[in-house]
Amino acid sequence: xxxxxxxxxxxxxxxxxxxxxxxxxxxxxxxxxxxxxxxxxxxxxxxxxxxxxxxxxxxxxxxxxxxxxxxxxxxxxxxxxxxxxxxxxxxxxxxxxxxxxxxxxxxxxxxxxxxxxxxxxxxxxxxxxxxxxxxxxxxxxxxxxxxxxxxxxxxxxxxxxxxxxxxxxxxxx
Amino acid sequence: xxxxxxxxxxxxxxxxxxxxxxxxxxxxxxxxxxxxxxxxxxxxxxxxxxxxxxxxxxxxxxxxxxxxxxxxxxxxxxxxxxxxxxxxxxxxxxxxxxxxxxxxxxxxxxxxxxxxxxxxxxxxxxxxxxxxxxxxxxxxxxxxxxxxxxxxxxxxxxxxxxxxxxxxxxxxx
Numbered sequence: 054x055x056x057x058x059x060x061x062x063x064x065x066x067x068x069x070x071x072x073x074x075x076x077x078x079x080x081x082x083x084x085x086x087x088x089x090x091x092x093x094x095x096x097x098x099x100x101x102x103x104x105x106x107x108x109x110x111x112x113x114x115x116x117x118x119x120x121x122x123x124x125x126x127x128x129x130x131x132x133x134x135x136x137x138x139x140x141x142x143x144x145x146x147x148x149x150x151x152x153x154x155x156x157x158x159x160x161x162x163x164x165x166x167x168x169x170x171x172x173x174x175x176x177x178x179x180x181x182x183x184x185x186x187x188x189x190x191x192x193x194x195x196x197x198x199x200x201x202x203x204x205x206x207x208x209x210x211x212x213x214x215x216x217x218x219x220x221x222x223x224x225x226x
Numbered sequence: 227x228x229x230x231x232x233x234x235x236x237x238x239x240x241x242x243x244x245x246x247x248x249x250x251x252x253x254x255x256x257x258x259x260x261x262x263x264x265x266x267x268x269x270x271x272x273x274x275x276x277x278x279x280x281x282x283x284x285x286x287x288x289x290x291x292x293x294x295x296x297x298x299x300x301x302x303x304x305x306x307x308x309x310x311x312x313x314x315x316x317x318x319x320x321x322x323x324x325x326x327x328x329x330x331x332x333x334x335x336x337x338x339x340x341x342x343x344x345x346x347x348x349x350x351x352x353x354x355x356x357x358x359x360x361x362x363x364x365x366x367x368x369x370x371x372x373x374x375x376x377x378x379x380x381x382x383x384x385x386x387x388x389x390x391x392x393x394x395x396x397x398x399x
Contacts, residue, residue, distance in 0.1 A: 056232040056335040060258045060328050083394060085233045087387055089327065092344065096388050101395040108397060132399070136316055143309055143319050143364050144344065150323025154262065155233050158331070162229040171265065171317065183398040191316050214260055215269050221256060222274040224281060225356040226305070 054162040063158065066166025066204060067121035069197030074126045078163050082196065083129075085159035089152035092144035098152055101130040101182050101190075111181055112193060116173035119193065126165075126197035129156070130182055135189040146191070156194060166199040227335040236331060239339025239377060240294035242370030247299045251336050255369065256302075258332035262325035265317035271325055274303040274355050274363075284354055285366060289346035292366065299338075299370035302329070303355055308362040319364070329367060339372040 074082075083100055091097065103109055104127045112130075113123035122128050131153060136145045157167045170193045172178050178190050199205060227235075247255075256273055264270065276282055277300045285303075286296035295301050304326060309318045330340045343366045345351050351363050372378060 054229050056227050056229045056331050057254060057258070059229040060261055060332055063263075065263060080390070081230060083390055085230070087390055087393055088233055090236075090238060090330075090342075094386070096393065099393050099395060099399070101397070101399060103397055105397055146316050146319040147323035147326075147365070150320035151327040153320075154324040154327035155331075157263075158229050158328075159233055169263075181398075185399060188399070192320070213267070217253070217256055217260055220260055220269070220272050222272060224274070224276055224278055225354075226272070226274060226358060226361070 059158045059161050063161045064204060064207065065168045066197070066199045067168045067195070068200040069124050069126055069166065069195070070200050072126065072198045074165060074196060078165065079127070081163065082156050082160050082165070085155040086152040089148070089155045091148040091151070092142070095148070097134050097145050098149050099132040099188070101132060103128040103130065103182070108181065112178070114174070115178050115193060116171050119170035119172070121168050121195045122170055122193060124197070125195035129194045129196065130178070130190050131192045131194065132184060132188050132190045135187055137189065153192065153194060160196055164198060164205055165196055166204065168195045169193070170195060232331045232334050236334045237377060237380065238341045239370070239372045240341045240368070241373040242297050242299055242339065242368070243373050245299065245371045247338060247369060251338065252300070254336065255329050255333050255338070258328040259325040262321070262328045264321040264324070265315070268321070270307050270318050271322050272305040272361070274305060276301040276303065276355070281354065285351070287347070288351050288366060289344050292343035292345070294341050294368045295343055295366060297370070298368035302367040302369065303351070303363050304365045304367065305357060305361050305363045308360055310362065326365065326367060333369055337371060337378055338369055339377065341368045342366070343368060
């Protein structure tokens with residue numbers, strides 16, 4: 054799938070088919086994240102792949118909008134050094150956003166949908182995934198084949214995004 | 227270009243050919259950013275396209291590693307609501323990282339290279355680009371055709387990224 058096509062056609066998938074993601078597909082998705090550029094090439098990210106159904110069910114309670122994790126083929130917890138620590142640079146979060154976008158696009162090319170869930174209950178997730186205290190998990194990506202495969206070819210929702218003229222400035226704000 | 231190929235082959239370009247980026251290519255790059263998913267679909271981003279050579283030269287002084295902006299075909303200043311404000315969520319920065327990754331991949335597919343520059347002197351950039359006080363510009367993307375087109379087909383640099391086993395955990399950290 055052409056890069057632009059993936060960027061333009063990707064949409065969030067929250068309902069997943071009961072079909073596992075093969076190892077080679079998962080490896081590609083993980084490598085897409087790993088290959089992302091990062092500030093000073095620091096690669097301050099770790100990926101925790103969760104496939105155990107019981108753990109996914111628990112992870113679905115990480116926040117109010119995380120229920121989709123329960124039915125995902127797998128979840129990838131995206132972990133970074135604590136971005137709220139004194140003096141932590143913004144680039145930790147920015148870099149991880151770039152890595153995540155690589156992952157969801159690589160997945161979409163393979164017909165695999167995804168949805169990021171925001172972690173609200175950090176203590177809960179830290180214990181569940183045994184994340185060290187100096188690390189932080191703000192997002193978990195749900196991944197899986199869409200329950201409704203027609204989403205892969207669905208037209209864009211009208212009004213889903215602001216127009217370019219609303220977000221664009223020329224030369225100065 | 228296949229999505230995976232773009233993700234796998236993209237590299238940072240800091241030296242640019244003296245060749246403008248056509249409107250349709252720029253529009254695609256900007257739309258790639260605009261189309262990115264964002265937390266609650268809030269799309270908290272603005273893009274300032276800078277093409278004026280004198281302004282690019284000035285923008286190249288935004289930080290110690292921003293010199294590449296001077297020779298870029300254009301720069302895109304990525305602006306978000308102040309992420310350092312009291313109670314600002316991390317998602318503002320994460321979302322913008324996702325949008326930026328869409329932009330650099332869409333550019334790469336068109337043979338256009340890019341490099342993000344971190345802004346260090348925020349007061350300077352705010353004045354230069356007339357950015358409102360409640361907004362924040364942490365990054366400027368340089369974009370242009372590579373001075374050395376062979377970079378588009380160059381092999382990966384060995385050791386450029388940590389191996390997957392170094393960043394991956396299974397089920398728990």
